Amino acid sequence: MADIVLLTLFVGVLLALYLFETPVVYALGLTSLILMWTTSIPFEPLLVAQTMVSGSNSFVLLAIPLFLQTGLLMNALGLTDVIFDFAKALVGPIRGGLAHVNIIASIIFSGMTGTAAADAAGLGAIEYRAMREEGYDEGFSVAVTGSSSIIGPIIPPSVPLIIYGVIAQVSIGTLFIAGLVPGLIMGVGLMILCAIYANRRGYDRGDWWSVGEIGRTAYRALPALGTPILIIGGILGGLFTATEAGAVALFYTLLIGTLFYDALTLDQVIESFEDGMTRTASLTFIVAAASLYGFLIRRAQLPEVLAEAVTTVSTDPLVILLLIAGVLFVVGLMLETIAAITILTPVFLPIIEQTAISPIHFGVVMIITLMIGLLTPPFGVILFVLNAVTGVSLERITKNMIPFYVPLLVALVLAIVFPGVVLWLPRVMGLA
Numbered sequence: 117m118a119d120i121v122l123l124t125l126f127v128g129v130l131l132a133l134y135l136f137e138t139p140v141v142y143a144l145g146l147t148s149l150i151l152m153w154t155t156s157i158p159f160e161p162l163l164v165a166q167t168m169v170s171g172s173n174s175f176v177l178l179a180i181p182l183f184l185q186t187g188l189l190m191n192a193l194g195l196t197d198v199i200f201d202f203a204k205a206l207v208g209p210i211r212g213g214l215a216h217v218n219i220i221a222s223i224i225f226s227g228m229t230g231t232a233a234a235d236a237a238g239l240g241a242i243e244y245r246a247m248r249e250e251g252y253d254e255g256f257s258v259a260v261t262g263s264s265s266i267i268g269p270i271i272p273p274s275v276p277l278i279i280y281g282v283i284a285q286v287s288i289g290t291l292f293i294a295g296l297v298p299g300l301i302m303g304v305g306l307m308i309l310c311a312i313y314a315n316r317r318g319y320d321r322g323d324w325w326s327v328g329e330i331g332r333t334a335y336r337a338l339p340a341l342g343t344p345i346l347i348i349g350g351i352l353g354g355l356f357t358a359t360e361a362g363a364v365a366l367f368y369t370l371l372i373g374t375l376f377y378d379a380l381t382l383d384q385v386i387e388s389f390e391d392g393m394t395r396t397a398s399l400t401f402i403v404a405a406a407s408l409y410g411f412l413i414r415r416a417q418l419p420e421v422l423a424e425a426v427t428t429v430s431t432d433p434l435v436i437l438l439l440i441a442g443v444l445f446v447v448g449l450m451l452e453t454i455a456a457i458t459i460l461t462p463v464f465l466p467i468i469e470q471t472a473i474s475p476i477h478f479g480v481v482m483i484i485t486l487m488i489g490l491l492t493p494p495f496g497v498i499l500f501v502l503n504a505v506t507g508v509s510l511e512r513i514t515k516n517m518i519p520f521y522v523p524l525l526v527a528l529v530l531a532i533v534f535p536g537v538v539l540w541l542p543r544v545m546g547l548a
Contacts, residue, residue, distance in 0.1 A: 123239050123418055123422075125151060126147070126276050130248065130409075133146060138453050139155065140402060140455050141398075143316075144405035144406050144408070144409045145405045145408065147409060148405070148409050149164075152164075152412070155416070157163060157416065159357065164408060167408045168404040168407060171403060171406070171408065171411075171458075172400045172401075172404040175359060176278065176288060177279075177400070179273070179276070179358050179359040179361070180275050180278055180279075180399060180400075181392055181393070181395075181396040182359070183313050183362045183365065184395055185388065186362065186365045186366045186369050188388040188392050189369045190343070192380065192387070192388050194375075194377075195337075198340055200217065200242060200243070202333040202341075203220040203224065203336035204331065204333075204536070205326070207220070208322055209321040209323065209324050210311075211315060212310055213322040214240065214246060214247045214250050214252060214322075215252070215257075215260045215310035215313070215314060216307050217246075218260045219264045219267075219306050219307055220303075221264075223266060223267055223299070224341065225343070229253075238363045240261045240265050240505065241505040241506070243260045243264075250517050251319075255515065255516035257264050257506075257509045258502055258512075259513070260520070262513065262517060263491065263524060264303070265498060266302075266487035266488065266490060269361075269453075269483060270302065270484055272293070272348060273292065273361070273365075274292065274428050274483070275399070275454070276454065276486070276487075277453055279458060280457050280482065280483065281342075281351070283461040284463065284465060287476075287547065288350075288358035290542050291476060291479055292348065293352065293547060294331075294477075294538050294542050295480050295483070295540050296348075297537055301406065301527045305527055305528050319506075326417070339372040340372070342369060346368055347365050348396055352545055370385075397461075397516060402454050402455050403456075403458055405447045406455045407458060408459055409458050410462050410463075413462065419463045419464075419466050421541050422464075423466050423470060426439060427467070427470060427471070432471075433471045433473050436473070437468075437473060437478070437532050440467070441485045441532060443460075444460065444486055445485050445488065445489050447486070447489065447490075448489015449487065449492050453486050457482070460482075464482075476539060476542060477535045481531050481532055481538070485528060488524050488528060492521075493514045499513055
């Protein structure tokens with residue numbers, strides 16, 4: 117009974133603060149302080165400071181500002197438009213082509229931002245506007261844009277996977293490779309659904325394939341496309357770690373912006389670095405506050421209590437993973453992704469260790485589940501981002517999103533039921 121009361125306090129106080137629209141970082145910090153003042157956990161100011169500092173003091177976390185900065189510079193260079201044009205040339209006369217372009221562009225580019233909300237706000241706004249200008253339905257356009265935006269944090273590089281890798285102490289490079297196949301399955305599933313929509317509604321076809329147009333857009337996009345190739349190839353080849361890959365990608369983007377695109381001004385560089393530092397500070401503060409909250413959860417021995425409760429229900433790894441995915445989905449509706457990963461990874465790791473579930477497999481399943489949560493009402497963050505950048509009502513966005521949950525949930529179930537979907541490529545590469 118005491119454990120149930122304590123667990124209720126940990127969750128209830130945090131949710132109550134969210135209901136009063138307290139920013140996530142303050143909600144985590146205030147919840148931690150309230151718990152220390154109202155439970156048997158002693159309040160130790162020095163320990164609070166040390167825990168928050170140590171939680172955000174990691175060499176691997178340097179990858180976050182480096183990848184974020186790379187994405188911001190690519191935006192400043194207008195490479196989103198370049199990649200969008202290339203994807204459009206590839207799709208050619210396929211009916212509903214711009215919907216497919218929307219998904220392909222997200223697969224190619226959103227990995228550079230590493231966060232779904234950033235993709236929805238940046239690239240998503242461009243994709244939505246282009247679809248509307250071509251006469252696509254408002255609801256369909258916003259639904260395609262929202263559903264494709266969550267692929268980015270699954271296909272490398274990915275900020276959520278970096279955070280998980282740091283906490284779970286598993287290889288970031290292996291996590292990056294493990295996310296490729298599930299991310300592509302999600303993309304293919306969405307494209308199949310878009311093809312069904314396009315044929316039923318009779319959307320126009322694009323221009324017939326032109327070798328000249330494909331060549332022209334490919335020439336413009338090739339340097340930008342070299343960034344993800346450089347990251348994945350470098351990690352697979354053992355040339356550099358995930359953190360070093362971020363530095364290489366940033367240097368490469370600065371290089372092509374100066375030499376190839378000739379569009380990067382000093383003012384743009386300064387502005388993008390200021391934006392990058394602001395975002396990094398925000399993310400780091402969340403990680404620090406969530407580290408304190410997670411430390412208190414461990415100190416109260418709640419992971420052990422939860423592990424015992426779950427393993428009482430079943431010891432089958434599949435059942436346990438499905439149960440955990442259900443919890444993660446609910447959490448993903450209410451909690452910011454980085455905070456959810458930082459808090460829940462230490463809670464669930466003891467459970468998956470007891471049931472021989474691969475931490476790589478679990479990590480990718482965790483990110484996919486949380487990403488789908490971001491798209492789900494009533495609190496899905498991406499829904500609010502789409503409302504802000506497109507002006508479409510939340511009710512209309514939610515209604516049109518319903519069919520798009522199907523391919524996303526199918527990809528999640530495949531990743532859970534068939535671990536090879538996640539682990540096959542790392543095993544082929546000798547990483548798992």
